[in-house]
Structure formats: structure tokens, C-alpha cells
Amino acid sequence: MIFSKNNFRLLLAGTLTLLTLSACKSFDGDTTVPAYIHLDHIDIVPQAQNAPSVEPGFYTSVVDAVQLIGYFEGDKEETDFGSFQLPFTTPVLRHGTLKYLRVYPVIKQSGQAAFRVYYTFYQPTTLYNITLSPDSVTNLGTLNPDSQKWTLNANYQTRDMMDVLSEDYFEPTTFSTNFDTVLTWVKNDPENACTGQGYAMLHVADSESTKTFTCTKELSPETRNTFYLEIDYKSDLELWVQLLGFEYLGTTAVVKSVMTLYPTDEWHKVYINLGKTWSWFNYNVPLTLFFQASNPQGVGGNVYIDNVKVISMK
Numbered sequence: 204m205i206f207s208k209n210n211f212r213l214l215l216a217g218t219l220t221l222l223t224l225s226a227c228k229s230f231d232g233d234t235t236v237p238a239y240i241h242l243d244h245i246d247i248v249p250q251a252q253n254a255p256s257v258e259p260g261f262y263t264s265v266v267d268a269v270q271l272i273g274y275f276e277g278d279k280e281e282t283d284f285g286s287f288q289l290p291f292t293t294p295v296l297r298h299g300t301l302k303y304l305r306v307y308p309v310i311k312q313s314g315q316a317a318f319r320v321y322y323t324f325y326q327p328t329t330l331y332n333i334t335l336s337p338d339s340v341t342n343l344g345t346l347n348p349d350s351q352k353w354t355l356n357a358n359y360q361t362r363d364m365m366d367v368l369s370e371d372y373f374e375p376t377t378f379s380t381n382f383d384t385v386l387t388w389v390k391n392d393p394e395n396a397c398t399g400q401g402y403a404m405l406h407v408a409d410s411e412s413t414k415t416f417t418c419t420k421e422l423s424p425e426t427r428n429t430f431y432l433e434i435d436y437k438s439d440l441e442l443w444v445q446l447l448g449f450e451y452l453g454t455t456a457v458v459k460s461v462m463t464l465y466p467t468d469e470w471h472k473v474y475i476n477l478g479k480t481w482s483w484f485n486y487n488v489p490l491t492l493f494f495q496a497s498n499p500q501g502v503g504g505n506v507y508i509d510n511v512k513v514i515s516m517k
Contacts, residue, residue, distance in 0.1 A: 237294035238335035242269065242343040243352035244289060245308055247325060253361040260372035260398055260510040263435060265472045266357070268309035268319055273301040273333070286319075290352070292340065301333040306343065308357050313462055314473045322474065323429045323516060324365060328357045360516070365429075369420045369492075370512040373401040385416040386508075397435040397470040397509035407440060407496050409503040414496045421489035424515035427482070432475040432492065434511045437467050439504025441497040444475060451485035459483050470509070477513070 247264035255261070271284040275297070286309065287293055308325040312318040335341055344355030359365070369381050375390040386403040389395075396402045407414045424430040436442065444461040461480045464473065481490065492513060496506050 235296075236337040237296050238298055238337060239292050239294055239340040240271070240284070240335070240343065241292040241340050241353060242287075242289065242306075242355060244347075244350070244354045245269065245306075245344075246354055246356050247308070247359065248356045250358040250361065253363065255359050255362045255365055255367055255514075256370060256512075258370065258372050258374075260374070261367075261370065261512060262359075263398055263433075263472055263510045264308075264325075265310065266308040266322075266325075267311045267316075270307040270309060270321060271304060272307070273304040275299055276302045295335055298335050298337055301335065302331070304330045304333045304343075306330065306355060306357070310474045313475055314464075314471070324360055324431070324514060326358045326360055328355055364517060366425060366515045366517055368422050368424060368513040368515060369418055371403070372399060372510055373403050374399050375401055377401075381418050381420040382511075383417045383419055385414070395507075397437075397507075399509075402507055402509040405496060405506040405508075407498050407503050407506070409498075409501050411503070412498055412501070414498070415493055417491065417493040418511075418513070422492060422513055423488040423490075424477075424481070426516050427486055428478055429516035430476070430478040430481055430513075431515070432461075432477055432511070432513050433472065434475070435470050435472045435509040436464055436507060437470050438464065438496070438506040439466055439468075440506060441465060442506055443495040443497060445493055445495060446477065446480050446484070447491040447493060448481075448484040448489070449487050450483075451487065457484075466504075470507075472510070 245266040247262050249262060268286055268288045270286045272281050273284060274281045305327045307321045307327045309319050310322045312320050333341060342353045344353050347354045371380050371382060373388055380388060382403060386405055388403055390401040393400050405414060405416055442464040444464065445458050446461060447456055447458050449456055459480050461477060462475060
């Protein structure tokens with residue numbers, strides 16, 4: 204089933220905002236023996252053409268859940284099976300062949316389980332002729348021989364649908380970065396990188412109560428509801444994500460806080476909605492993104508970042 208851009212945006216804005224995850228959908232009829240649908244994992248991979256970026260680091264992802272919508276031939280409307288946290292095996296009280304099944308990738312917005320949403324920038328994956336048999340498991344995707352997990356591949360929206368406003372992967376093949384020189388660029392340390400060969404590090408001395416680093420590329424998103432930062436990070440300290448800009452008719456730049464990233468000794472990927480904070484600037488552009496490490500206890504530490512990008516739908 205093919206959506207126009209306008210229909211697609213209406214779908215994003217309305218029916219697929221996910222606040223809770225459902226467990227199972229029962230259907231009218233006398234079916235008592237369920238069929239089952241199973242999926243372990245979703246990978247976001249580059250599409251063959253019109254990919255939004257050529258950089259491997261662009262495609263790091265943590266898809267937390269999915270929403271399933273399918274169509275049985277002969278039905279008057281589609282069936283919403285519900286939303287399921289990965290991995291899952293869900294019973295379905297309906298047998299037969301699904302003409303198609305659309306799988307919508309869901310993420311934890313700002314890293315919070317209470318704010319799971321269908322991620323605008325990921326395309327739903329459509330599977331065709333899916334057979335549901337009594338007391339039988341239908342696996343989605345393919346079996347990964349290394350992980351032994353049933354994995355489905357999905358894609359970002361294409362380049363003509365989205366803007367990549369800034370991207371940094373800190374690889375040795377990259378000749379520049381959009382961050383200021385406060386950061387140390389570690390180019391050849393695959394053992395400690397999140398992905399690839401490199402990453403960026405901020406060292407905060409014991410005597411420094413805060414320390415700031417800035418994305419030097421000004422940001423001018425086009426649409427209000429689809430403006431996100433994706434970042435992989437680990438940190439000894441709290442890291443404050445902030446935006447600098449001008450309020451309506453303002454002549455002095457002001458700073459507004461987006462969120463706080465808490466200390467962690469493992470790499471974490473976070474999807475951060477910048478759109479709400481942008482609204483506090485009355486949607487004026489350009490904006491400047493910057494980060495501030497907080498060291499109130501005077502113990503110092505390091506902040507590490509990788510695979511940073513700011514994106515917006517057109």
C-alpha cells in the first residue's frame with residue numbers, strides 16, 4: 204500500500220502516536236486456537252537508492268517496539284493488531300493469509316519508556332502474503348545466524364523526504380567536524396568507540412564546575428513536529444542538552460534546556476525531540492545546539508559522544 208506524502212504525515216500526526224503497548228487483539232468469531240506472530244529485532248539499514256547519508260554511523264538504531272497493521276483479503280478495513288515491545292510473540296485469534304502486514308518501528312523518545320512513539324524518520328516495512336496458521340508461529344524477517352534472532356530490516360525515509368541538518372561520526376576518514384575544538388577527536392580507537400573507529404571525548408577537570416561544547420553548524424529545520432537529535436553517548440557526569448536562539452521579536456539570544464542525559468558507563472543511543480524546545484523560540488531560526496557537562500561535586504570525569512545527527516522532515 205503506497206501513501207502520498209500528505210497522507211503519510213497525517214498518519215504520523217494521528218493514529219500512530221503510541222503512549223502504551225498493547226498485548227493482544229481479539230477478533231470477532233469462533234476461533235479458539237490462536238496463531239502466533241514473532242519478531243526479535245529490527246535493524247535500520249541503508250536503502251539501495253536515495254539514502255539520506257552514506258555514513259555507516261548514520262544507521263545506528265535502537266528500535267524498542269513495533270506497531271502491526273495488516274489486511275486480510277475480503278475484509279472491509281485493515282486490522283490493527285496492536286503495539287508490542289521487542290522481542291515478542293503474540294497470539295492472534297484469526298487464521299488465513301494477510302494480504303499485507305505493515306510493521307512500524309517504535310522508539311523510546313528521549314530514552315523514556317513512557318513516551319514510545321512511531322519514529323517519523325523510519326519507513327514502515329511492508330510484508331506480503333503472511334500466513335497465520337492455528338497453533339503455529341509465523342516469524343517475521345530472517346533468522347540472523349550469529350544472534351539466532353529473527354530480524355527485520357527497515358530504512359530511513361529517503362533524501363527527498365528529510366533534511367540532515369548536521370552529522371558527525373568522528374571517523375578517521377572524515378576531514379572535519381561540526382563541533383568546536385573543546386572536544387578531543389579520538390580517531391583510531393575501535394575498542395572504545397560506539398561504532399566504527401572513532402568518537403569524541405570531553406575531559407572535565409576537578410576544578411571545572413561546568414564545561415560546554417557546541418555544534419558550530421547553525422540549524423534551520425523546516426517542519427515543527429519532526430526535528431530530532433540522535434546521539435550515542437556515555438558519561439561520568441550529567442550532560443545537559445540545550446538550544447540557543449532568539450525568541451519572537453527578541454534581540455538577545457537566550458538559552459533553553461532540552462533535557463539531561465544521566466551518567467552511564469555504557470554507550471546509549473537516545474532520540475531527542477527538539478521540536479518542543481524550538482516552540483519556546485516561537486519557531487524562529489537559526490538555532491545553535493550545545494551541550495554542557497555538570498560537575499557540582501568537583502570530581503571531574505569524561506563525556507564521550509558518537510554518531511551525532513540532527514534531522515528534520517521536509
